Amino acid sequence: MNALAPSVPPLAFTGRVTQRRVIVSEWTKLHSLRSTRWSLVAAIVLTIGLPAIFAAVTATHWSHMSPSERADRHPLDIALAGVNLSQLAIGVLGVLVITGEYATGMIRASFTAVPRRLPVLWAKIAVFGVVSFLLMLPSVLAAFFVSQAILRNHHILQTSLSAPGVARSVVGGAVYLMLFGVFALALGAIVRNTAGGIATLVAVFFVIPPLLNVFPTSWQNAINPWIPNSAGRSIFQLTHGSHSLSPAGGAAVFLAYIAFCVALAAVLLVRRDT
Amino acid sequence: MIEARGLTKDYGDKRAVADLDFTVKPGVVTGFLGPNGSGKSTTMRLVLGLDAPTGGEVTVNGKHYRDHRAPLHEVGALLEARSVHTGRSAYYHLLALAQTHGIGRRRVEELIDLVGLHEVARKRAGKFSLGMGQRLGIATALLGDPHTLILDEPVNGLDPEGIHWIRNLLQSLAAEGRAIFVSSHLMSEMAVTADHLIVIGRGKLIADKSVEEFVRRASGAVVRVRSPQAARLAALVAGPGVTVEVDDEPGVLEVSGLASERIGEIAAANGLVLHELTLVQASLEQAFMELTRDDVEFRSETAA
Numbered sequence: 001m002n003a004l005a006p007s008v009p010p011l012a013f014t015g016r017v018t019q020r021r022v023i024v025s026e027w028t029k030l031h032s033l034r035s036t037r038w039s040l041v042a043a044i045v046l047t048i049g050l051p052a053i054f055a056a057v058t059a060t061h062w063s064h065m066s067p068s069e070r071a072d073r074h075p076l077d078i079a080l081a082g083v084n085l086s087q088l089a090i091g092v093l094g095v096l097v098i099t100g101e102y103a104t105g106m107i108r109a110s111f112t113a114v115p116r117r118l119p120v121l122w123a124k125i126a127v128f129g130v131v132s133f134l135l136m137l138p139s140v141l142a143a144f145f146v147s148q149a150i151l152r153n154h155h156i157l158q159t160s161l162s163a164p165g166v167a168r169s170v171v172g173g174a175v176y177l178m179l180f181g182v183f184a185l186a187l188g189a190i191v192r193n194t195a196g197g198i199a200t201l202v203a204v205f206f207v208i209p210p211l212l213n214v215f216p217t218s219w220q221n222a223i224n225p226w227i228p229n230s231a232g233r234s235i236f237q238l239t240h241g242s243h244s245l246s247p248a249g250g251a252a253v254f255l256a257y258i259a260f261c262v263a264l265a266a267v268l269l270v271r272r273d274t
Numbered sequence: 275m276i277e278a279r280g281l282t283k284d285y286g287d288k289r290a291v292a293d294l295d296f297t298v299k300p301g302v303v304t305g306f307l308g309p310n311g312s313g314k315s316t317t318m319r320l321v322l323g324l325d326a327p328t329g330g331e332v333t334v335n336g337k338h339y340r341d342h343r344a345p346l347h348e349v350g351a352l353l354e355a356r357s358v359h360t361g362r363s364a365y366y367h368l369l370a371l372a373q374t375h376g377i378g379r380r381r382v383e384e385l386i387d388l389v390g391l392h393e394v395a396r397k398r399a400g401k402f403s404l405g406m407g408q409r410l411g412i413a414t415a416l417l418g419d420p421h422t423l424i425l426d427e428p429v430n431g432l433d434p435e436g437i438h439w440i441r442n443l444l445q446s447l448a449a450e451g452r453a454i455f456v457s458s459h460l461m462s463e464m465a466v467t468a469d470h471l472i473v474i475g476r477g478k479l480i481a482d483k484s485v486e487e488f489v490r491r492a493s494g495a496v497v498r499v500r501s502p503q504a505a506r507l508a509a510l511v512a513g514p515g516v517t518v519e520v521d522d523e524p525g526v527l528e529v530s531g532l533a534s535e536r537i538g539e540i541a542a543a544n545g546l547v548l549h550e551l552t553l554v555q556a557s558l559e560q561a562f563m564e565l566t567r568d569d570v571e572f573r574s575e576t577a578a
Binding site: 009013014015017022025033101103105112114116 | 319322323324325326339340341342343344345346347349352353356357358359360361362365366367369370371372373375376377378381384388398414416418419443446447
C-alpha cells in the first residue's frame, strides 16, 4: 500500500445497464457461491441416486412381493422418485438466490448498480431457471436409464422413452423442478428472509396438502387437483385420474401460481425500502 | 453534485430525517457529520434511491438516482454495514457489479490492485477484516470512475495507514473535480479530511459551513494566561463582555472575550509578569459535541 495520493485509473464510458448485462451479472453471482454448487450437486445426486437405490431394492425384493404389490410398482415412479427429494435442494437454493442478498446486504449493492431493480429479479429468474433446467434434464434422463438398467438385469418393470407418456413424464420431471425453483425464488423475494422463505415454501408444498385430509373426501377431490403441489406434480405424473389435472392443465395452473407470486414479488421489490 | 431539498423520511411514526436541505458540490470533500443514529445512513440511502423519501427530494447530478441509466458511472457508493455477499470472493463481487454496466475484468483487477486487496481477492469476503471490507467497498465505489462519491463511515475499522490512505484518496479525487460526500461520527477525522461540513442531529440540519468557518466559530477565542499575579490580572482584564475563569491549576486564568494582544498590553502597562499567554482553540470535537448536545436538549424539552 503506498502512502502517496493514489490515483484512480480513468475508465471510458461503457454504456447503460441492459437486461442482457444484468443476466451476465446474475450468472456470475450464481456460479461464484459455494452454496450454489453444493445445492446443485445435492440435487443431481438425489435425482439420480434415489431411483438407483429404489430400483436395486425393488429388484432384490421382487421375488418376495405379492402380485398386488408388484402391480403397484411402476418403473416411472422409481425413475422419478429422486424428484421428491431434489426439489428440496432446488427450492432452498431458489430461496437463497434472493434472500442471501438480503441477509448479507448485497442487495443494496445490487440495487445501487441497477436502480430500476426489476431487471435484477428477471435476471435471477432467467438464470436460475435455465441453470436448474439444464442440470435437471440430464439428471432425470440419467435417473431413468440407470433405474431401467438395474431393473433390466432382473427382467422386471421395463419401459422405454417411446412408450406413451414416458418421455413427457421424464422431461416433465425436469420442468417441474425448474418451476419449483422459480416458485421458491419468488417466495424468497416476497419474504426477503431465508428462514421465512424456506418455511413458506415447505408450508405451501408439504404441510398444507396433508391438512386437506380434514375435509370430506368430495371436497378433497374438488380442491386437491388445484393446489400448487398437485398441479405441479401433474406435469410429471404418468397417469392422470379423474381427480387430477392433465399435464398441460397442471402446468397451466402451476404457472398461474408462479406468475402471481412473481408479480407480487415484482411490485414489492420496486416499492419497498431496502 | 448532490442536492437535497426538504428531504424527509419517516419510519412508522419516527422521523429519521427531517426537512434536510443541502448541496454537495463538486471539487470539495463534504463531510457529513452527526452522532450515531442521527440519520446519516438513512440520508445516504435516500440519495441512492434505496429508500424512498416521505417528503422532499434528492437528486444526484441533476437526476433522481433511480432515473440514472448507468449509475455506476455517475455515483460510487460505499455503504455502511458491508453490502457484500459473505460467501463470494472480492473478485467475483466486483465482477458481478461491473458486468451490469459492461465493465470488464481488467478494470476489476485494476481496482483490486489500487485498494491493495490483490492477495485476498479470491478469498471469501466473509473472512475479511473490517479494514479489508472497507477497501473492497472503496473498490466497489470506484468501479465506474464516477463523478460523485458517497461514502458512509469509510475509515471505520481501518488502521492508521489505511486512514491516511483514504484521506489522501478522497482529497485527490476531490481535486480532480469530483463531488465527495463522506459521513463520519468523528469530528477529528472530518477536520482533517473535509473542506465543508454538513452537521445533523436527530435527522435535522444543525450546521452547513466550511471547515474553516466552523473552526473559527468554534474556537471562540479563549486565552490561557499564567501569571504569579493572576488575581490582580483577573481584576484588571474584567469588563463587559469579558469572562475570566480561574483554572484548577494555581495561577492560570482562561479569558474569553478579549484578544491575547490586549491581555499582554494590560499586563505590561501594570508591570505584571506573564509566564504564559496562549490562544486556545476549542477543539472541533468539543464544538461538535456542543452543537449536538444543544440539539438533544432542545429535543428532550419539546418532548417533555
